[in-house]
Amino acid sequence: MNWLTNFVPPKLRQLVVRDTPENLWLQCPNCSQMLFHRDLEKAHKVCTHCGHHMRLGAKERLALMFDDGAYTLADLPPVQSDPLRFRDQKRYVDRMKDAQSKTGLQDAVLVAEGTIGGMPAVAAAFAFEFMGGSMGIAVGDAILRAARLAVEKRAALIAIPASGGARMQEGILSLMQMPRTTVAVAEVREAGLPYIVVMTDPTTGGVSASFAMLGDIAISEPGAAIGFAGQRVIRETIRETLPEGFQRAEYLFAHGMLDMVVHRHEMRETLGRILGMLMHRVEAEDPIADELSTVLPDEDVQAPSIPAGADAAAKQE
Incomplete structure (x- = not known):
């Protein structure tokens, strides 16, 4: 050589x-x-x-949803690193540091404000890449912050879950976020503002058992897995074969659990028209009005008339 x-x-x-x-x-x-x-x-x-x-990242989803991809991230409360000092094969603190370094996020939810179809909106988007989008204290804080920001700005609240459920490393503190997020939704409703949920793959566990199923309008992307327990657990519990497409968006839509299944490329336009209708800024002949007519209450519907003499007869009885 x-x-x-x-x-x-x-x-x-x-x-x-x-x-x-x-x-x-x-x-x-x-x-x-x-x-x-x-x-x-x-x-x-x-x-x-x-x-x-x-699956789409939280920042990508927010850019896709808001007008011109422009939004402002809201400040969120600081994340508690390890409230229970939990340790399995790895310390919870170390898991959090790894997830934060890999994703550049502090926790599994981003809260942003902007406009959708010209309407003010606040969105809480889950990042599944951050520990499976699991819900802990920080996620509960984020949903509550998003709800109060929506009330403050007189904007619609849009939740975009992508989660495997509650975060086991926070134990009972994680389960307590279910009623907390439910209260957050109630605050938005009390203010007379729309609350819309856009379910993505997957929406499961404690997230689906709380705020994710409370939307005034429930939308999903095609093929998203939606449910509480996994299919294997259900199958072994009831000892029966599950229907084809069980716990998929199309199956839930066919059985009345969802209002719409919307393609990702059409999501911004669809949300804009829904917000316009809910906030009374859209004309009645909008093509989406017929689809929403079965979901939204008709304010123009009057109570049925009572035949003459029926009231007096009722009083005599």
Whole structure:
């Protein structure tokens, strides 16, 4: 071996061969089609072959939802690092630090304000990439902050859950966020403001058992998994075969648990028209009015007339 074989080929290889990133192509989990990363980004992580909706980050979802992608993040209370000093295979403090460093987020929810279809709105978006979007004290604080910000700004509140449920590392403190978030929704309703839930994959556990199922309008992305307990747990408990498509958005819509299943690319426009209707700023001939007529109460409907003499007869009885 001489310097020609030891030195020249490696130098030539460095000039010709370049390192190729490993994430240029991604495989659709539904149809297994290989997708170029730039095409997938342009489609907002919706498969261009089968239409499968992949999970979207909280910041990406907020940019997609607000007008012109412009929004302002709200300040949230500081996160309690480890209220129960929990430890399993790893300390909870260390898990939190790892999640924060990987995602750049403080916890699993971002709260933002802006406009949707020209209407003021406050959105609380979950980040599933942060410990599975699990709900702990910080998430409860964020939902409560979002509700009070909506009341303060006279804006609609939009919750966008993507969660595996309560955060086990916070124990009973995590379960207490279920009534806290329910109270937050009640504050918005008492102020006469709309509360809309946009369910994404997945919406499960304590999140689905609290604020996620309390929306004035319940919307979901196609194919989203929605439910409380997992299918395996349900199947083993009732010892029966579950229906096809069970706990999927389309199944829930067919059985009256959802008001709409909306494609991600149409979500902003749909929300804008719904907010316009709920806040009395849209004309009656809007094409979405017929779809909402079965969901929203008709303020123009009058009580049925009582036949003459019926009132007197009722009093005599």
